Amino acid sequence: xxxxxxxxxxxxxxxxxxxxxxKTAHAKGLPLLLKGPTGCGKTRFVEHMAARLGLPLHTVxxxxxxxxxxxxxxxxxxxxxxxxxxxxxxxxxxxGGICYLDEVVxxxxxxxxxxxxxxxxxxxxxxDRTGEELQAPPSFMLVASYNxxxxxxxxxxxxxxxxxxxxxxFDFPEPGIETQVVAAETGLDTMRAGALVRLAGHVRHLSxxxxxxxxxxxLLIYAGTLIQGGMQVERAIEAAIVEPLxxxxxxxxxxxxxxxxxYG
Numbered sequence: 001x002x003x004x005x006x007x008x009x010x011x012x013x014x015x016x017x018x019x020x021x022x023k024t025a026h027a028k029g030l031p032l033l034l035k036g037p038t039g040c041g042k043t044r045f046v047e048h049m050a051a052r053l054g055l056p057l058h059t060v061x062x063x064x065x066x067x068x069x070x071x072x073x074x075x076x077x078x079x080x081x082x083x084x085x086x087x088x089x090x091x092x093x094x095x096g097g098i099c100y101l102d103e104v105v106x107x108x109x110x111x112x113x114x115x116x117x118x119x120x121x122x123x124x125x126x127x128d129r130t131g132e133e134l135q136a137p138p139s140f141m142l143v144a145s146y147n148x149x150x151x152x153x154x155x156x157x158x159x160x161x162x163x164x165x166x167x168x169x170f171d172f173p174e175p176g177i178e179t180q181v182v183a184a185e186t187g188l189d190t191m192r193a194g195a196l197v198r199l200a201g202h203v204r205h206l207s208x209x210x211x212x213x214x215x216x217x218x219l220l221i222y223a224g225t226l227i228q229g230g231m232q233v234e235r236a237i238e239a240a241i242v243e244p245l246x247x248x249x250x251x252x253x254x255x256x257x258x259x260x261x262x263y264g
Contacts, residue, residue: 034143060101
């Protein structure tokens with residue numbers, strides 16, 4: 001895999017060898033789990049690799065009420081008739097594409113039971129409601145992601161599920177790569193993009209502050225987009241970084257002080 005962005009593909013700059021791991025996992029029919037903080041590029045990575053491999057991508061944003069039926073499908077009334085409608089997981093198996101379960105730990109427990117036969121050598125999807133048993137084609141791939149920092153006793157990926165997947169750990173890019181990403185996504189020059197990245201570095205190293213996570217690359221791109229659109233730097237940082245990260249006045253002021261030190 002080339003490190004430079006190819007024309008027509010969603011922009012992504014590799015950190016290490018994650019592109020090679022993904023490509024090999026797909027070629028060998030192995031499921032893949034991406035672990036890392038919010039906004040560090042996991043979803044963009046999957047979009048990039050799906051486009052690179054020429055595969056349809058079915059993305060599912062997992063949530064508390066997501067059930068196995070939401071993934072597999074259900075009978076619905078259409079024009080006075082009851083018809084079966086495939087869910088995104090079933091469509092991906094039938095088409096031979098990628099099914100990406102974003103924040104899989106948020107889904108209900110019955111979802112992981114459905115995934116198990118697709119994550120071992122069976123590679124099968126059983127649809128009880130229709131009596132079908134689908135064999136996943138070689139081009140099908142199951143990819144899931146989650147944020148280890150948000151795991152709790154009630155929402156935690158069980159070891160028996162984790163060990164069914166290959167896994168790649170993600171973190172925020174190192175400053176040079178993150179500057180390149182922010183510049184490419186926003187149109188800012190590298191000097192202004194680099195200033196945002198320096199601010200992010202300071203925020204991520206804050207100690208004793210009421211922050212669940214540091215500023216994400218996504219928020220830096222939001223700030224850069226506002227700046228490139230003509231907004232004053234101070235206002236862009238307030239809207240894209242200070243307010244999204246905390247509601248506490250003391251923490252917000254500390255973030256403003258950090259921004260002033262970078263841009264002063």
